[in-house]
Amino acid sequence: xxxxxxxxxxxxxxxxxxxxxxxxxxxxxSSYLAWxxxxxxxxxxxxxxxxxxxxxxxxxxxxxxxxxxxFTLTISSLEPEDFAVYxxxxxxxxxxxxxxxxxxxxxx
Amino acid sequence: xxxxxxxxxGLVQPGGSLRxxxxxxxxxxxTYRMTWVRQAPGKGLEWVSLIGSGGTATYSADSLKGRxxxxxxxxxxxxxxxxxxxxxxxxxxxxxxxxxxxxxxxxDYWGQGTLVTVSS
Numbered sequence: 001x002x003x004x005x006x007x008x009x010x011x012x013x014x015x016x017x018x019x020x021x022x023x024x025x026x027x028x029x030s031s032y033l034a035w036x037x038x039x040x041x042x043x044x045x046x047x048x049x050x051x052x053x054x055x056x057x058x059x060x061x062x063x064x065x066x067x068x069x070x071f072t073l074t075i076s077s078l079e080p081e082d083f084a085v086y087x088x089x090x091x092x093x094x095x096x097x098x099x100x101x102x103x104x105x106x107x108x
Numbered sequence: 109x110x111x112x113x114x115x116x117x118g119l120v121q122p123g124g125s126l127r128x129x130x131x132x133x134x135x136x137x138x139t140y141r142m143t144w145v146r147q148a149p150g151k152g153l154e155w156v157s158l159i160g161s162g163g164t165a166t167y168s169a170d171s172l173k174g175r176x177x178x179x180x181x182x183x184x185x186x187x188x189x190x191x192x193x194x195x196x197x198x199x200x201x202x203x204x205x206x207x208x209x210x211x212x213x214x215x216d217y218w219g220q221g222t223l224v225t226v227s228s
Binding site: 032034036038042043044045046049050053055056087089091092094095096097098099100101102 | 143145152153154155158167168169170203205208210211212213214215216218219220221
């Protein structure tokens with residue numbers, strides 16, 4: 001089973017700042033990594049798939065990069081609605097499909 | 109507009125059974141693989157099971173040890189999750205989600221979830 005480790009656990013930033021979230025895989029997942037956003041009381045929302053492809057309707061301030069074992073989700077300039085929990089998920093070697101434990105992005 | 113609507117959650121005693129349903133609309137349901145993902149209160153996301161478009165191929169988390177069974181009825185645009193021998197650790201919100209065809213194993217539409225509580 002591929003284990004995904006996200007860091008930091010919590011990130012405190014202000015609107016307008018740049019956010020950098022990391023996800024590290026226990027073994028290579030090539031580029032088969034996705035990112036999801038989840039707000040309280042809501043279902044997850046797909047942001048990025050295949051490491052760097054934005055899903056339909058996702059603003060350009062969200063970008064993904066990386067390959068192999070190290071990945072990054074970058075939000076170039078935080079909007080108030082971006083404060084949420086972010087999960088990475090690998091779709092390389094499954095079952096099982098696995099998720100990271102999440103990074104909470106909170107307002108500073 | 110794609111919509112997924114789960115139902116069937118509720119309070120069940122340990123050892124009991126429950127069947128969840130997920131009705132899809134606005135999508136050609138029969139052409140997509142579907143999955144169930146759960147989230148325990150205050151915890152992260154945990155993949156449960158996935159089913160092929162035709163219903164023949166199924167995959168599940170080993171941790172479920174055969175207690176859960178995924179199925180679908182394409183004539184009813186409905187996905188199911190039969191849950192048996194329920195335990196306290198199965199308490200969670202259960203989401204159904206549709207696979208993104210261009211990126212197998214990722215999920216682009218999710219339902220709002222249905223809460224399952226296992227408690228005596």
